[in-house]
Amino acid sequence: MAEALRKGIAKGCCSSSSLVSSITSILESADYSALKEFSCHLTPNLVIEVIKNQKNPHNALHFFNWASNSNPNNYSHTPFCYAAITELLLSHSLFSSAASLLRHSNNLSDSLICRFINALGLRGDIRGAIHWFHKAITLPRGRCLFSCNAILAVLVKANRVKLAKAIYDQVLAEPLVEPDVYTHTTIIRGFCKVGMLHSACKVFDEMPCQPNLVTYNTLIHGFCKKGDIEGAKMIFDRLLESKSCKPDVVSFSTLIDGYSKRGQFREAMKCLKEMVDRGCSPNVVTYNALIEGLCLRGEVDEAKKMMSRMRLNGLKDEVTTNTSLLKGLCVLGKSNEAIKLLREMVSRGMKPDVKAYGVVVNEYCKIRKPSEAVSLLREMVVRGVKPSVSSFNAVFRLLVDEGKLDEGVLILKQMPRMGCSPNFLSYCTVICGLCKVKGRIQQVEELVADMLQNGHNLDGTMYNCLLGVYCEVGDENMALKTVYDIMDKNFVINQKIFNTFVKVLYAKGKLKEADAVLEMCKRC
Known part of the structure; x- marks a missing residue:
């Protein structure tokens, strides 16, 4: 193979893809001495392509280190090369290797530290992410914006909003860097997540830069999530007046969802009309919000009409859409229609999720059909859907009420194999049911021992x-x-x-x- 490569290289007929393929073959065979034939072909783009082509990160690292040595055409790695190898090592959780590489090469930069923070954040390693942020703030002043934004995003995602606020305040006070719209929007998202809307609005009003559409949408969603539709409308109106951005499908759909959940369907429809008049086409999320709102009001027939309108506009209903209908039918006591709809979903090739199945399981329990409820739980498992513990608990209550304790005990023991661990209520329902029947003391003691072993008191x-x-x-x-x-x-x-x-x-x-x-x- 080496001889064939030499001939190809000598004739200058090797394309970039063939070079990448040949180098990869050498790395996989561990015949590293053959790499010297490629020294004269090294370019940053080739190095990046080879790194991205490696399934084994250690091979990529060996190649990167080899290419770092002196060579005939004085090749040297660019920041993009360091970014590529760092990205690959971090994606395989090789944090120490990536850190060692950057430390010895003296190539620590804001963009590379940002990658470390994001990777550690995905692992839930908040302390590690903060450690790397502290490295970022030692960079020359004004050169750690990516790292600042990354640590704020990691902390907000982890619901560590107080800590995110402390870092945000530090960034503003020192100042470590000039915050951009992403910086302010991230802390606004954090405040909205924990319901601190006053703090979110304060940041919004004091932003030294123009808010973008994401900023507005984040605030609108925050107000709607808390049920403050008036506050959401106030932000929406400011968005309408903005010269830098205009509402999009997310803005309208969020507000429509807020109105629908509050039962203000007339306002939701007005918002839909304004959306269409402004040339913004409703999407599945928009229609789902309206359909859910109608179902919450018990207006299932109107919800079906809305679904028809959605289909006429070229949009396909999804599991979430039909789950809202299932809930609406159950609220009206139309159990048979709900069960029929679930079967239609399956026959149409849909894959009902745990929420859709859970609605019907609960309905079976409500109309006191334990056998059907249990059968549906088993069907869920067969179809690859893990039943929720709340569905199991609804079945346990019914089985105990019906005196079918043996079946309750059996299902309780089978729960882990069905993809769900019993919680305190699961054990409590079955055990207390057994305690009311004579001759069950042995089963009671067995389940109590099992309960304690699984960490429930x-x-x-x-x-x-x-x-x-x-x-x-x-x-x-x-x-x-x-x-x-x-x-x-x-x-x-x-x-x-x-x-x-x-x-x-x-x-x-x-x-x-x-x-x-x-x-x-x-x-x-």
């Missing part, structure tokens, strides 16, 4: 249920232990169960224990 209700069972079977020792546990955790004992417990102790001749418990109760 018993509450006062469950302890009282256990105490009642132990009293019923005459197990005074376990009953006594349960009472001590209840007192130790400062839970309240049910008066009726406690009276039964004391009677059991006296009946078993445990007079001292009974007196001791009564004395403890007096001191509580």
Whole structure:
């Protein structure tokens, strides 16, 4: 192969793609001595292409280091080359290798540090991201804008808004860098996420640069999320007056969604009309907002008409659209229609998600059809959809009410294999149900042990249920232990169960224990 390459190179017939392919083959074979044949062909673009073509980041790093050595045409890496190798190493979580490379090459820059911050943010390593931000602020003044924006975005995404505000304030006070519209918009997004709309508006009003469309849309969404549609409309009106940008489909759809969720459908339709009049075409999100709003009002027939209008405008309804209809039908008590719609979704090639299935599971539970609800849970698993724990809990409540405890226990044990872990309510529902039936003490104890092993603690209700069972079977020792546990955790004992417990102790001749418990109760 090396001989063929030499002949090709000598004739000058190697294209960029063939050079990349040949170098990659050498790197994969680990015959690194053959790389010297390519020294005279090195260019920044070739190096970048080779790096991007490597599946193994270590091969890319070896090639990068090899190309860094002296060569006949005095080739040297450009900042874009360093960006390419850094990006590849970080994408494979090789943080120390990437850091070592930049440290030894003395090529630390704002854009490269920004990549580190983003990569660490994706891993949830906030401390590491902040560490690299501190490196960025040691760069010459005014040259860390990308890093500032990156750390703010990472912190906002992680809901560390207080910390983001502290860094934002530091940037403004020192000043480390001249903030741009992205800087201000990111902190506005953070404030909106945690409902600090007053702070968001203060930043918006004091921005030294012109807000862009993303800034306006972020604020509009923040107000709508908090249910303050008047505040959202105020920002929207300012957007209409802006000379630098105009509302887009996101602006209109967000406001329409806000009106729809508030039940102000007339205002939502006015907004839709204005949207169309301004030459902005509604999209699926716009129609979904309107359809959901109609369904929340119980106007399912109108929602169906809106869906027809959506289709006539060349837009295809999606799972979210139909889920709103499912909810609307269930609100009206039209269970059969909801079930039929779910089946139609599947037959049309749609893939109902956990929310769509969950609506129908809950409806089956509401109309007391446990077998159908359980079957739908199993169908979800077969179709690759993990049922939510709330759907399981709705089924458990129904099974317990219907006295189908064995099925409840079976499903509780099968939950992990169905892609969902039981939560406290799952265990509590089934265990307390078992406690009301004679002869179930062994199953109760097994499930309690399983519950504790999975990190869930018993509450006062469950302890009282256990105490009642132990009293019923005459197990005074376990009953006594349960009472001590209840007192130790400062839970309240049910008066009726406690009276039964004391009677059991006296009946078993445990007079001292009974007196001791009564004395403890007096001191509580």
